[in-house]
Amino acid sequence: MSILLVIPNRNLDKLIAKFQNLLPNTTIEVWPNVKEPQEVEYIVAWQPPKGSLAPYTNCKAIASFGAGVDSILQYDGLPDVPITRIVDENLAKDMSRYVLTHILAYQHRLETYFKQQIKREWKPKRARAGNKVTILGAGQLGSACANLLHLNGFDVSVWSRTKKSLANVNCYGSDQLTDAIQDADYIVCLLPATKETTHFINHDFLAKAKEGVVLINVARGNIVEEQSLLKALSINHVAHAILDVFSVEPLPKSHAFWQHACVTITPHCSALSNVDTVTQQLCENYLRLMQNQPLLNVVNKDLGY
Numbered sequence: 159m160s161i162l163l164v165i166p167n168r169n170l171d172k173l174i175a176k177f178q179n180l181l182p183n184t185t186i187e188v189w190p191n192v193k194e195p196q197e198v199e200y201i202v203a204w205q206p207p208k209g210s211l212a213p214y215t216n217c218k219a220i221a222s223f224g225a226g227v228d229s230i231l232q233y234d235g236l237p238d239v240p241i242t243r244i245v246d247e248n249l250a251k252d253m254s255r256y257v258l259t260h261i262l263a264y265q266h267r268l269e270t271y272f273k274q275q276i277k278r279e280w281k282p283k284r285a286r287a288g289n290k291v292t293i294l295g296a297g298q299l300g301s302a303c304a305n306l307l308h309l310n311g312f313d314v315s316v317w318s319r320t321k322k323s324l325a326n327v328n329c330y331g332s333d334q335l336t337d338a339i340q341d342a343d344y345i346v347c348l349l350p351a352t353k354e355t356t357h358f359i360n361h362d363f364l365a366k367a368k369e370g371v372v373l374i375n376v377a378r379g380n381i382v383e384e385q386s387l388l389k390a391l392s393i394n395h396v397a398h399a400i401l402d403v404f405s406v407e408p409l410p411k412s413h414a415f416w417q418h419a420c421v422t423i424t425p426h427c428s429a430l431s432n433v434d435t436v437t438q439q440l441c442e443n444y445l446r447l448m449q450n451q452p453l454l455n456v457v458n459k460d461l462g463y
């Protein structure tokens with residue numbers, strides 16, 4: 159019995175050491191150099207390349223190395239086994255702080271002052287008005303962001319497939335999108351990437367938002383239709399976009415977002431998986447699998463998250 163890591167293009171030394179520490183009697187294999195494919199019963203995957211999950215016919219579960227499972231569910235020929243994901247308070251804390259930081263930085267015009275400092279300019283301006291934030295998605299990350307923003311004095315709304323009931327937050331269900339976004343000064347996307355959410359933030363969506371809205375996408379790049387966003391930025395309907403995720407990552411050097419004065423780019427880093435807590439969760443589920451106990455954080459493959 160072994161665990162296989164299919165996590166390309168990363169140094170896995172720390173992760174492997176953690177696994178070996180927590181499960182000293184279990185073999186850890188690393189794709190693509192798998193010595194005994196038939197022994198693999200549990201796969202930990204992140205953006206698995208084409209064909210990389212195929213040879214392991216004794217695999218009983220696949221665990222995502224992150225909160226999102228889109229790259230696993232999109233895999234062609236995915237084995238019919240449970241798929242789990244990471245649910246971690248550290249991710250929620252990092253994500254909430256990222257969102258709060260960027261909203262405050264925009265409100266207080268930090269980018270302008272960084273530029274002024276380089277030119278030794280002294281031009282104070284009042285902070286921007288606008289206190290309403292709508293978060294698309296009210297799951298683990300969306301609800302944590304809503305809470306932190308509320309604690310910092312924002313008027314917060316969430317919109318989700320099933321309507322929530324969160325203290326101090328205006329909650330909207332899927333048939334109330336216009337009500338949820340029409341007055342928002344900031345729209346934060348924390349939806350999963352699914353068939354329903356592909357290009358969900360498109361021309362029609364942006365037309366429902368108010369002029370001068372700031373869009374923050376920290377979920378997945380393909381939820382935003384990038385040409386519609388560029389168009390909305392060009393007419394100042396969207397005043398600014400803060401983007402941590404993109405349709406193609408790394409963002410190609412030729413992409414129009416790079417040079418855009420009203421786009422802030424970060425390299426998919428708003429909430430990075432923490433190897434320590436993630437490994438504990440992955441090992442817990444491995445032990446559960448070995449003991450035929452129910453797995454934690456299993457995703458609904460029909461819903462796609």
Ligand code: NDP
Binds near residue numbers: 299349
């Ligand atoms: P959850 O699964 O906990 O929450 C997803 C939320 O989205 C739920 O409220 C769900 O509704 C809602 N939702 C799903 N589909 C729809 C839809 N079609 N219409 C309306 N609402 C919908 O996910 P997390 O909060 O843990 O994470 C969200 C996403 O953030 C991840 O899928 C991942 O892609 C991304 N992420 C990005 C990171 C980064 O570094 N940039 C780091 C970690 C995650 P309901 O409550 O009714 O089910």
Ligand code: OXD
Binds near residue numbers: 223226227429430431
């Ligand atoms: C995740 C991510 O889904 O890092 O965890 O994007």
